[in-house]
Every structure is written in C-alpha cells, then in structure tokens.
Amino acid sequence: MSVKTYTVVGMTCGHCVASVKEEVGEIPGVTGVEVDLATGRLDVTGEGVSDEAVRRAVEEAGYRLG
Structure with a gap:
C-alpha cells in the first residue's frame, strides 16, 4: 500500500469534499x-x-488538482 498526497483546488464546502x-x-x-x-x-x-x-x-467531481 502507498499513500499519495495531492492538492485539490476549488472546494468550498462539505458537499465538495464528499464529491x-x-x-x-x-x-x-x-x-x-x-x-x-x-x-x-x-x-x-x-x-x-x-x-x-x-x-x-x-475533474469528474468538478474540481482540479493544484
């Protein structure tokens, strides 16, 4: 198992996180x-x-990686 870390740009609420x-x-x-x-x-x-x-x-969720 490995863990990769990214930054998501454009999230503003709990619904964003869930998506x-x-x-x-x-x-x-x-x-x-x-x-x-x-x-x-x-x-x-x-x-x-x-x-x-x-x-x-x-991107499918409506955001982008920073």
Whole structure:
C-alpha cells in the first residue's frame, strides 16, 4: 500500500469534499481517501493508482488538482 498526497483546488464546502471522496474512491486499487477542506489536501491510499486516474476523478467531481 502507498499513500499519495495531492492538492485539490476549488472546494468550498462539505458537499465538495464528499464529491471528491466519492469519485476518487471509485478508482480501481484505491482503499482509502481522506480530504481536508481547509487545506485542499487529498490523501489517496491504494496500490497501482496513477496520478492521471486521480486527476480525472477530481475533474469528474468538478474540481482540479493544484
């Protein structure tokens, strides 16, 4: 298992956090997702998860990686 950390830009509320967690959580290989609204920090735990897959999931949720 590895943990990768990203910064998500554009989140403003709890619904934003939930959307990002849901989309990123659906990526194959992801076993855990933590999002901090105040800092925009996104921690993704899993195996074989590409940065590109995370970027696409975050964009699908309506945000972008910083």
